[in-house]
Amino acid sequence: MRVVICATVAASLLAACQTEPSANLTPEENPPNVTVDASTDFALPTSDNDPYVWLEEVEGEKALDWVRAQNERTLGELQADPLYDHYYTDALDVLTSDERIPYGSIRDGMVYNFWQDDTNVRGLWRRTPLESYATDNPEWETIVDFDKLAEEEGKNWVYKGANCFQPEGGKWLCMVSLSDGGKDAVIQREFDLETKTFVEGGFVTPEAKQGIAWVDENTVLIGTDWGEGTVTQSGYPFIVKRWTRGTPLSDAVEVVRGEVTDVGVWPAIIEKEDGTRLQMAVESDTFFTSTYWWLPDGEDEKVQLPIPPKSTPQGVYQGKLLVTLEQDWAPEGQPVAFKSGDLVAFELDPFLETRALPAVELVFSPDESQAVNGVAIAKGAALLSLQENVVGKVLTLEPGSGGWTTSEIVLPGTGQSGIAFADKDVDTVFLNYEGFLTPDSLLRYDVSSGEVSPLKSLPAKFDTEGLKVEQFFATSTDGTRIPYFIIHKEDMPLDGTTPTLLYGYGGFQVSMNPSYSAVRGRLWLEEGGAYVLANIRGGGEFGPQWHQAGLKGKRQIIYDDFIAVGEDLIARGVTSSEHLGIMGGSNGGLLMGAMMVQRPDLWNAIVIQVPLLDMLRYHKLLAGASWVDEYGDPDVPEERAFLEKISPYQNFDPAADYLTPLFLTSTKDDRVHPGHARKMAHLFELANKPFYYYENIDGGHSAAANQKETARRSALEYTYLNRRLFPTAGR
Known part of the structure; x- marks a missing residue:
């Protein structure tokens, strides 16, 4: 999928031997230092008065x-309790085991992965060629050692992801998000994947809940905390600006301003199949409703995408913008109507030329046992992830003269499946599959051949007999x-x-x-x-x-x-x-x-x-x-x-x-x-x-x-x- 929304507000949350008795503790016994006496009188919070707000002072x-x-x-x-050490050892063994699938993204034939284990507590950002990745023992090259970085800089850095972009004929540039202690608020620092170094004099942001989208190698869209009165009641940015390399952040030019009552306003990009990057902003009016703004090059006025408030653009395939609906929709002036949950599409270029909504067509309509999870675009394929009676499936989508058709990708069994990686410039798709008793499997779907082949799978980590x-x-x-x-x-x-x-x-x-x-x-x-x-x-x-x-x-x-x-x-x-x-x-x-x-x-x-x-x-x-x-x-x-x-x-x-x-x-x-x-x-x-x-x-x-x-x-x-x-x- 190449609809890149550069921040999220969604909510957003996991052969033992028998141990000795737990010091004769019964389930009814009270924790220590707590004496039960319900007769104690104290002030209860009311709708008008809370005497315990002092506990809201975080630090x-x-x-x-x-x-x-x-x-x-x-x-x-x-x-x-003797159980604790036993449980901690088992949990740590699982969580830091090398026997985990190193999920990743493909860039120029290299698989990029973030990895944590008992040695690399804060983690490694690393890469390996796709051919090596497919082996049992890939040869990993470290890009950033976050434990080392945290020690050098005296920070409790927690890696929160990287937003990467490659200009045509150029090298990959990334904005790396770092959180002090795991907060949602981050700083972002520009990173050069070729030299494996942070860019001297590059884009760097102060700590905030923020989002960045690459426009080109010298320009980004950024929504952040611009100072007093520039974040919403929810604590997210509502002003997006265009920031040019080599200029201070304070000189960035405002392109979209929302309202303090919005949830937030975020920079975004819709990327067409020819590589054209449409500058966008997503104004989250509420948690479940959004206005999508197109910011045409060289124009001061923003243009609203003509889609319902409860809908989500999913990407562009064969010139059509795919949109999932979370509400019923009857496009004005068109003899069609769609249901909440449907996947629909329309030709993007005619809209960009006329700024009027072209004919909208149905791509997929789930029945009462199904739900659309999302859409991903690969080189030569559009993929639909859905669930049926809470069991995952992945389908391919293809437009035709008689409408859109689907074809199910055969997976190993009936569990949870999804799209782990897809990119419009890459014809390899990673699919994942797992069940309650079936360890994770990573499958490789080849778009050109339609073949699904096992890439990696985990050994059983607990006894399912x-x-x-x-x-x-x-x-x-x-x-x-x-x-x-x-x-x-x-x-x-x-x-x-x-x-x-x-x-x-x-x-x-x-x-x-x-x-x-x-x-x-x-x-x-x-x-x-x-x-x-x-x-x-x-x-x-x-x-x-x-x-x-x-x-x-x-x-x-x-x-x-x-x-x-x-x-x-x-x-x-x-x-x-x-x-x-x-x-x-x-x-x-x-x-x-x-x-x-x-x-x-x-x-x-x-x-x-x-x-x-x-x-x-x-x-x-x-x-x-x-x-x-x-x-x-x-x-x-x-x-x-x-x-x-x-x-x-x-x-x-x-x-x-x-x-x-x-x-x-x-x-x-x-x-x-x-x-x-x-x-x-x-x-x-x-x-x-x-x-x-x-x-x-x-x-x-x-x-x-x-x-x-x-x-x-x-x-x-x-x-x-x-x-x-x-x-x-x-x-």
């Missing part, structure tokens, strides 16, 4: 003292059938005793698909636990309608879906409330908070990762204002009334019989504010209710700045889950 001395105390208490307890995957459907409160996958032992007794971990997300049209996780396999499935993935509404598993069913005031149906899956597991005899735990992060962390408050009786463990929990102040914290289209606006009375009902923080009841949760967040998370987890955990503390809390001082929204920290987080999670959900007898 505040008082707030960090509280964080360090909670970290010390939680780590002291969970890391003392005796495990099986099934898909079931639960019935929600409105009668809708909600699919979920369960991975379990073939001889699992249906007597309610199986420790079961249920994962959910349910938001932002993000699909939860089958995936291979050796960490989950070793730390949970091998231990005898069952794992469940719920495909609740709010996600994108069945297209835009599946997502939109739970927007704003309709959000309770998402929670009802998740509860229905939990109840169905119990009704089938898979597990019981005593042995059922749940996990989710970010928006899924909000789901976990709602489940803790609404149905504390249904679960015995909750892992709440980088969550939103205060839904009356979320829009005032970091990127929160960008999500009002998803959750509703607390400043709109009728929307606030609903949020007051579902906000976990405001609905905390000090007299309620809550289970013992585990909160995880990150000080450096500049997307979802750590204050959410801090304040909710503090309510547990004030009410003398047991809880665990761990806040990584580094690490961004993933709550992990490197693989060692990821291993620590995983070990904490599964130690907690094992203690809460596994029977203690015989351990």
